[in-house]
Amino acid sequence: MDQELKTTCLHEDHIALGAKMSPFAGFDMPIQYAGIIQEHNAVRTAAGMFDVSHMGEIVVDGPDAEKFVNHIFTNDVRGLEPGHILYGMMCYPDGGTVDDLLVYKEFESGFLLVVNAANIEKDFDWILKNKEGFEVEVFNDSDSWGQIALQGPKAEDALVNLMGIEELRDLEFYTFYDLEDEDGGRVIVSRTGYTGEDGFEIYASPDNIRDIWAMLLEDGIQPCGLGCRDTLRFEAGLPLYGDELSADISPVMAGFSMFCKFDKPEFIGKEALMAQKTGGVARKVVGIELSDSAIPRAGYPVELEDGTEVGVVTTGYHSITLDKSICFALVDSAHAALGTPLWIRIRKKVFPGVTVKKRFYQTNYKK
């Protein structure tokens, strides 16, 4: 075992459940417990829970907090109500993506930035590097928090049953409540997730997260690994940093310019992203559906009928919910329009497909 690997507060619980473990973003994480298909279906039809304690939490506070977050974030937090959350990106001046993240507007003051595990150090350095001239305090609070994502059509019932707080049913999509555990510790419950289903993300102290995990397990909630986290987010058209967003793939290229607010006075990357938005980009992320059930995998070439390579698969699966082979691919913009026939080379054969909307699965958020 790599000694550098970090573990989450639920690591022992995963081992006890017999999870298949694998390194992810520097953490030893559960890939699956019962099997990816069973876990995936549990989230689509009932409820599942994920250990997402590896995610990073960065606090931004101080007199200039709002101005500063708006400087580094593509979405617009001006006037964001306490208890509300926005999704967006941090970008480099050239428009490339530093990370995608959630920004929580705190009730007291300041913001909580929830970032990808693989990017915690990079993001924190980026934030520190850019805070000159702003009166803000920034700290990396990632080690204080454990986190469970409770997702699926029965997540609301499971959460209310767990916490005994009926009002949690009223929590709106992309908002959160601040709660207290028995020892006065802070618990955040937000109506957010990464599966395309209704659901919640629960942040609490590592000890408390272990208790919550054990109680949900006792209530029969299916533990779910990173395997189905990826199949679920993929079907719902959600990007994974490193695959569909990266230093080389801007939010505009990925099709997420709706999260870039160009009416803001300024933010890092604004000029470059605006130029991409108005002048076009060389490559775009598209969805492709194959007529065969062969499976397109990340890295496989995307071609025209005559064999000209015009792109590459970024994520692909035989969709568990939709029972067809689909993928995200980064392709030359000339071939990115909906309904364009494209071919994917899978081992020795070439399979025909067509570009489709990236939200393959009709999401079931509670709006």
Added chain:
Amino acid sequence: MSRIIEGLLYSESHEWVKVEDGLAIIGVSDFAQSEMGDITYVDLPAEGDEVTAGEEFGALESVKASSELYSPVSGTVEAVNEELESAPEKVNEDAYAAWLIKVRMSDASELDALLDAAAYEQVAK
């Protein structure tokens, strides 16, 4: 603990071989299917295709990843288990019942290089 059946031959790349009337019936071991997880697609050669010992002849795909199949013997594919095309999960259910291809061997001495159950047990862990 994965199942290993006495009397079959095994490759280090986790295929099994059962010889019947000069035909090599080829599948993947229980260890292989359990490592792969839920298998969702099988990519097999066509009847009449030639396969070569040690070379790729197809792939099994699980939700997460694709695993190449390597032929334990050389010869001509005489039968392909077409049932797996619509029911790839049969490989997970019983890897020794869900054969993949049957090969008319061109050189039966290649079987000597394969492992018996006891030797394979050392590989499959």
